[in-house]
Amino acid sequence: DIQMTQSPSSLSASVGDRVTITCRASQSISSYLNWYQQKPGKAPKLLIYAASSLQSGVPSRFSGSGSGTDFTLTISSLQPEDFATYYCQQSYSTPEGFGPGTKVDIK
């Protein structure tokens, strides 16, 4: 099975900050990588699919990049509603596992 790791596991940031979260796969997954946002008590929300494709309705301050084993999610200017946990997910092979998550909270 492909193992997914994320760094950092948590971070504190201020409104307006540029935030970068990294996801790494244990083997090459081409561009088969998704990013989700989850707020407490809510279902996850798809932000980015296929490494860099922005899901419809998601603000353009979110962007994704990478291929192979290393990927990043960038929030260009953190907004109050962005404080949440972010998960990556590989879509290259079954089981389509998630990373352990990165919690973004207020500094």
Place this chain on the structure above:
Amino acid sequence: EVQLVESGGGLVQPGRSLRLSCAASGFTFDDYAMHWVRQAPGKGLEWVSGISWNSGSIGYADSVKGRFTISRDNAKNSLYLQMNSLRAEDTALYYCAKSIWGSYPPVAFDIWGQGTMVTVSS
């Protein structure tokens, strides 16, 4: 309104069975692959199982393979998860999720239900 509504969760003893259902509305159900994802209390997301639009492709996580069975009824706009031989480690909130594609694989989940809680305990 595009919506997924899960049902069937509850408290069950180890070794027993439970069947989850997911009712879809607001989109053409038989155009899309569907999946189950679970989240244990205070933990991260775990993909459980997926099924293509026509049930031709099915997959399971290693942790549930041989115990869980996914199915769908396109005429009823419904997704199911038959869970047998339940274990304490199956305790989680189970989400039904719609893929952005009809085929499986690949996966990306754009619509999620609110989840149904399954608790396995004696």
